[in-house]
Amino acid sequence: MSSTTEIDEVRDAxxxxxxxxxxxxxxxEPPARSRKGWRLRLRQDRTLLIMCVPAVGLLAVFAYLPMLxxxxxxxxxxxxxxxxxxxxxxxxNFERVFTNPLFLDAVVNxxxxxxxxxxxxxxxxxxxxxxxxxxxxxxxxxxxQSVVYxxxxxxxxxxxxxxxxxLGGAGLLNQELGKLGLxxxxxxxxxxxxxxxxxxxxxxxxxxxxxIIFLAALSTVNPEHYEAAALDGAGRxxxxxxxxxxxxxxxxxxxxxxxxxxxxxxxxxxxxxxxxAVGAEVAEVIDTYVYYQGVVNGDWAFAAAAGLVKGLxxxxxxxxxNKLAHLFGxxxxxxxx
Amino acid sequence: MSTASILxxxxxxxxxxxxxxTGGPEEGDGTLPNYVPLTFAEPDVPGINGAPDxxxxxxxxxxxxxxxxxxxxxxxxxxxxxxxxxxxxxGNQYLESVNEAMGTTIDFQITDGTTYGDKLAAVLADQSxxxxxxxxxxxxxxxxxxxxxxxxxxxLTPFLAGDAVAAYPNLANIPTDAWRSCSWNxxxxxxxxxxxxxxxNAAFYRSDLLPDAELPTTAEEMxxxxxxxxxxxxxxxxxxxxxxxxxxxVPSKWKVVDGELVHRVETQEYRDALQWMADxxxxxxxxxxxxxxxxxxxxQRFESGDVVITADGVGAWHExxxxxxxxxxxxxxxxxxxxxxxxxxxxxxxxxxxxxxSYLKATDDDAQIEELLDAAxxxxxxxxxxxxxxxxxxxxxxxxxxxxxxxxxxxxxxxxEVQPTFMxxxxxxxxxxxxxxxxxxxxRVKWQNETTLHEVEEPFYGMxxxxxxxxxxxxxxxADLEKDIARGxxxxxDLDSAIETWRTSGGEELRTxxxxxxxxxxxxxxxxxAEVDE
Numbered sequence: 001m002s003s004t005t006e007i008d009e010v011r012d013a014x015x016x017x018x019x020x021x022x023x024x025x026x027x028x029e030p031p032a033r034s035r036k037g038w039r040l041r042l043r044q045d046r047t048l049l050i051m052c053v054p055a056v057g058l059l060a061v062f063a064y065l066p067m068l069x070x071x072x073x074x075x076x077x078x079x080x081x082x083x084x085x086x087x088x089x090x091x092x093n094f095e096r097v098f099t100n101p102l103f104l105d106a107v108v109n110x111x112x113x114x115x116x117x118x119x120x121x122x123x124x125x126x127x128x129x130x131x132x133x134x135x136x137x138x139x140x141x142x143x144x145q146s147v148v149y150x151x152x153x154x155x156x157x158x159x160x161x162x163x164x165x166x167l168g169g170a171g172l173l174n175q176e177l178g179k180l181g182l183x184x185x186x187x188x189x190x191x192x193x194x195x196x197x198x199x200x201x202x203x204x205x206x207x208x209x210x211x212i213i214f215l216a217a218l219s220t221v222n223p224e225h226y227e228a229a230a231l232d233g234a235g236r237x238x239x240x241x242x243x244x245x246x247x248x249x250x251x252x253x254x255x256x257x258x259x260x261x262x263x264x265x266x267x268x269x270x271x272x273x274x275x276x277a278v279g280a281e282v283a284e285v286i287d288t289y290v291y292y293q294g295v296v297n298g299d300w301a302f303a304a305a306a307g308l309v310k311g312l313x314x315x316x317x318x319x320x321x322n323k324l325a326h327l328f329g330x331x332x333x334x335x336x337x
Numbered sequence: 338m339s340t341a342s343i344l345x346x347x348x349x350x351x352x353x354x355x356x357x358x359t360g361g362p363e364e365g366d367g368t369l370p371n372y373v374p375l376t377f378a379e380p381d382v383p384g385i386n387g388a389p390d391x392x393x394x395x396x397x398x399x400x401x402x403x404x405x406x407x408x409x410x411x412x413x414x415x416x417x418x419x420x421x422x423x424x425x426x427x428g429n430q431y432l433e434s435v436n437e438a439m440g441t442t443i444d445f446q447i448t449d450g451t452t453y454g455d456k457l458a459a460v461l462a463d464q465s466x467x468x469x470x471x472x473x474x475x476x477x478x479x480x481x482x483x484x485x486x487x488x489x490x491x492x493l494t495p496f497l498a499g500d501a502v503a504a505y506p507n508l509a510n511i512p513t514d515a516w517r518s519c520s521w522n523x524x525x526x527x528x529x530x531x532x533x534x535x536x537x538n539a540a541f542y543r544s545d546l547l548p549d550a551e552l553p554t555t556a557e558e559m560x561x562x563x564x565x566x567x568x569x570x571x572x573x574x575x576x577x578x579x580x581x582x583x584x585x586x587v588p589s590k591w592k593v594v595d596g597e598l599v600h601r602v603e604t605q606e607y608r609d610a611l612q613w614m615a616d617x618x619x620x621x622x623x624x625x626x627x628x629x630x631x632x633x634x635x636x637q638r639f640e641s642g643d644v645v646i647t648a649d650g651v652g653a654w655h656e657x658x659x660x661x662x663x664x665x666x667x668x669x670x671x672x673x674x675x676x677x678x679x680x681x682x683x684x685x686x687x688x689x690x691x692x693x694x695s696y697l698k699a700t701d702d703d704a705q706i707e708e709l710l711d712a713a714x715x716x717x718x719x720x721x722x723x724x725x726x727x728x729x730x731x732x733x734x735x736x737x738x739x740x741x742x743x744x745x746x747x748x749x750x751x752x753x754e755v756q757p758t759f760m761x762x763x764x765x766x767x768x769x770x771x772x773x774x775x776x777x778x779x780x781r782v783k784w785q786n787e788t789t790l791h792e793v794e795e796p797f798y799g800m801x802x803x804x805x806x807x808x809x810x811x812x813x814x815x816a817d818l819e820k821d822i823a824r825g826x827x828x829x830x831d832l833d834s835a836i837e838t839w840r841t842s843g844g845e846e847l848r849t850x851x852x853x854x855x856x857x858x859x860x861x862x863x864x865x866x867a868e869v870d871e
Contacts, residue, residue: 078806079462080485102814169625170572170643188629191826276630279826280817295458297809298480 073304086301093305103306106289107264109282114263116195117202122259124203125210126252130240132211133218145215148208156269159205163197164188188274191282198270210255217251218244253330261318264310286310368494369516369525370502373509377721380768382782386789387512387534389767391782392720393775395743399723402507406440407711409704413469415443415695416460417761418450418477421656424756431731431754438727441712443470445758451633453477461489470709472530472695472761475518483803486521490696491706494524505710507717512766514690517799527694528713530760533767534792535785536675537688540580541654543645544671546571556584556613556678564620566645573622574646575635578614578819583675585610586684591851593796598852600844602815602836609678611832614823628824639670651785655769658777672784675791685791687798695762719765731755744772796855804850808843815839 042049073093075086097103128148135141151159166172169186177184187193225243234242268287275283286306294303318333325332377400382391426432426445436442446468448456454477460467461479467489479485495501497516502509511531519527542550547566553559559580567573581587585606591598601607617623624644626634639647640657654670661668675683697709718724726745730737736751747755769781814835821827 076806078481078484080464080481080488164626164629164631168629171625174625186625186628189625189824274629276820277628279821279824281821281826292813293810295455297813298458299806299809300462 070304070308072301073308075301077301077304079300089301093301094309096302097305097309102284103286103289105281106284106286110264110266110285110287113195113198113266113285117199117266118259118263120199121202121207122256124207126214126248128207128211129214129218129248130244133215133244145208145211149212150208151205152209154205156205156267156273159201160270160273163201167197189277191278194274194278194282198267198274201270202267213255214248214251217248221247250331253325254333257318257321257325257333260321261314263317264314367499368523369499369513369520370497370509370511371499372511372513373503373506375506375510375719377719382769382779384533384535384782385786386792388785388789389533389535389769389782391778392768392770392772393778394772395726395745395770396721399726400721402718402722402724403438403715406438407715408440409708409711410440410442411705411708412442412444413705413709413712414446415470415472415762416446416448416457416468417472417695417758418453418474419447419756419758419761420450421756422753423447423449424754424758429754430750431736432758434732434735435716435728435759438724439712439715441708443712443759443762447756447758450474454479461485464489467698469698469705470695470762471698472693473527474693475689475691480809481803481806483521483801486526486696487524489699490526491699492524493526493528493697493706493710496706496710497525505714505717507714507719507765508710508763510719510765511717512690514799515766516691518689518691518801519694521801521803527691527696528710528763529691530693530695530762530764531766532688532690532692533785534687534690534789535651536583536685536788536792537651537692538579538583538648539651539654539672539784540577540646540648541639541670541672542566542647543639543642543669545667545669546642546645552673554676555680556581559584560613560616560620563617563646564622567620567622571642572624572638572644573620574617575624575627575638575644575648576632576823577617577646577648578610578823580648580673581610581613581617582607583683583685585613585678586686588686588795591796593855598796598848598855600839600848602832602839608829608832611819611822612829613678614819615825615828618823618825630820651781654781655771655774655777658774662774671780674784675788683791684793685788687792687794690799693761713763716759716763717765720768720770725765728759729755740773742772746773797851800854802851802854804847808847811839811843811847 069083072083072086074088074090075083076089076092077083077086132141132144135144154162164171167187168174169184169189171188174184174186187197190197221244225247226239229239229243264286266285266287268285268291271283271285272288272291275288277283290303290306290310293299293306322332322334378392378396380390381393384390424431424447426447432443432445453474457471457473457477458479460471461482471490473479473482497505497508508528511529515529515531516525519525519529521527544550550562550566553562563573563577565573587604587606587610588601590601592601592604593599618628624638626638627644635644635647636649636653636657638644639649640661651672654672657670658668675685677683695713697706700706715724716728718728730745730747731751731754733739733745735748736755737745737747740746769778769785771778818827818832818835822829822832
């Protein structure tokens with residue numbers, strides 16, 4: 001590490017943004033120089049790299065290695081003879097996926113639920129965070145914060161049971177209506193209001209939890225900005241509009257992109273628990289369909305093909321949304337170096 | 338050769354990706370264990386036509402069948418379902434006492450019965466983790482099981498066929514039909530949990546809450562019966578689909594009409610049963626939680642009196658009485674006699690002769706299989722033996738005390754620890770015995786005897802046919818449709834459309850396949866195929 005060239009490289013690595021007009025790098029870097037830089041960077045970052053090894057190892061074993069199992073999407077797979085002995089059938093499973101009306105119905109239901117929740121669920125944690133952040137009494141803020149995020153720790157079985165006990169045909173509300181001589185209703189079995197029901201459940205369970213991230217983002221806003229805005233005559237709403245919202249905009253966009261990536265995953269447990277109550281026509285989503293087809297009916301290959309299609313569409317949605325974010329000048333999920 | 342014939346060749350040749358068994362072996366062909374009945378106690382309420390015998394009291398003396406523990410000290414894992422509170426297995430004195438008496442230790446993996454099928458599918462898919470002994474209810478056979486059974490589980494034919502079963506006299510005491518129900522591809526793989534003749538499902542009503550009830554004798558009266566009893570804070574009923582199918586004589590799979598196979602969903606009986614269910618739900622008398630498809634709490638709703646009529650497996654009768662009577666001696670329930678929808682004698686299709694079959698994991702170690710068969714022989718000890726008493730009730734003074742009528746009354750520990758665990762691996766021929774509840778024994782045997790008078794066999798009774806995998810999901814739309822039509826979300830036009838879809842997406846091929854099996858052509862095709870292969 002005593003040569004002048006290596007010292008220059010250390011300096012380059014330490015200041016990656018700087019240009020060196022006196023010695024501009026040629027378009028096609030000489031291979032020897034590039035390899036040296038790579039080795040040097042490895043040496044420099046060895047501590048960090050060693051720290052990353054366990055995480056990378058875990059990812060490789062538990063995330064990437066199992067992906068090889070997706071090969072069954074191209075097989076007439078039977079778990080009893082294994083991947084090695086199952087016959088390859090080309091794209092037949094994918095053809096079945098795209099021509100199966102029940103799968104297409106499940107896709108439509110999934111997209112409907114996700115679109116509805118994007119409009120009526122996604123903004124709720126933001127509004128909740130703005131509300132809680134605006135409270136001046138610390139103990140009240142803490143109490144509200146604790147109360148609204150606790151339902152996140154309830155299982156879906158419990159959440160659905162609570163809703164059933166309150167809003168079901170034999171639930172508390174109907175019992176009280178009955179005592180008053182008013183006609184009852186059963187929201188839990190009504191396919192027409194199912195979208196509203198699952199969204200309400202999601203809001204009740206997870207809006208408080210979602211609020212925490214936005215509260216964290218709000219805590220980074222410099223109070224001097226508020227003071228300056230107030231001195232300029234900005235009222236409460238103006239300060240929210242011109243200071244608070246711009247401060248949390250990157251977080252909102254980041255979460256929106258991540259939400260889009262999950263848009264084809266609308267909650268397996270929540271939906272399968274209520275599928276029988278309202279019928280498959282409105283409650284069958286991609287995940288429940290894959291479960292019935294793969295696990296219950298033993299058509300694992302078809303289910304794998306359907307799952308792959310879902311994964312691919314989700315990936316495209318994330319990449320598309322990220323690109324869109326960059327076009328609007330936002331950071332998005334990641335940026336190319 | 339027709340498309341279906343080609344399909345059948347592929348299936349039956351056994352070299353394709355999906356195998357199909359054409360049914361179990363026949364009695365007398367030397368494959369099934371020879372039936373050698375054993376009797377240790379005479380029944381006081383005899384069953385007829387193969388229905389279970391009833392015992393309202395215990396024998397004065399029990400015979401000790403095994404002077405010494407038959408096992409050689411091995412330890413094996415077993416997976417069984419349980420409908421109820423799963424007991425702890427570590428430090429469970431009941432399990433320990435039976436294991437000790439048997440000389441073989443069975444470590445149980447007990448799973449909730451309502452989700453057992455789902456867990457089975459996952460467990461069997463991972464061949465490295467299959468327990469040594471697996472219980473599989475006949476309604477929970479995983480898809481492609483006929484293809485898998487020979488790979489995953491031991492062929493017990495060499496150990497049990499014909500006279501070989503004489504080495505295990507308690508297994509020889511199990512009726513032949515039950516063994517046939519546990520046979521695949523012409524070989525015996527499973528050990529039965531036998532079910533006596535007579536229907537396995539019933540509609541029950543709370544006879545203590547409706548002491549003067551005039552029982553219905555037609556479908557119309559049944560509707561009124563439910564509606565009238567939706568009163569005084571009680572809901573009329575839970576879901577009654579399984580009763581409706583029996584009332585209208587809906588076959589479970591196929592029916593032969595003029596020599597042709599008609600699938601259950603195509604029958605008028607199925608259509609009528611669906612319409613009746615829609616009418617039932619329309620009365621508003623069905624409990625809202627049942628409308629919300631919550632079947633898991635159905636027993637609790639019935640036991641608490643929240644609903645007064647329910648449909649359940651016949652085993653629920655004893656289960657509910659045992660649970661409710663200690664706290665409320667007046668608590669009672671009764672099974673409705675079956676009737677045809679229009680009145681008169683019903684057409685009842687025979688149930689499987691085995692409710693469950695248990696399978697031994699495939700191994701090269703014959704000693705292991707022999708030890709497990711010895712254990713099975715011990716566990717199948719018939720009523721009237723000391724061993725049966727221990728397996729049924731646990732240890733006297735620990736799990737039960739005998740009352741003044743010489744009836745075993747469970748202790749608190751007995752109620753917690755003594756659950757159907759060993760029983761779901763193998764059991765002796767079904768009987769109904771409960772000295773504590775002689776009224777139940779009489780009512781149950783009488784009801785079950787009555788049902789045997791109207792039982793008929795379906796065309797593929799006792800046969801295990803493994804369907805090609807691409808047809809596995811053909812029935813799923815109907816499972817959904819049955820719920821949708823009952824709840825008024827869909828109608829008969831949707832049924833017509835679903836039937837048409839079923840026919841065009843594989844139903845007709847399936848019909849042809851079954852027709853050929855029925856006609857005996859399948860075996861010929863398989864032989865031809867074997868010749869071609871040679």
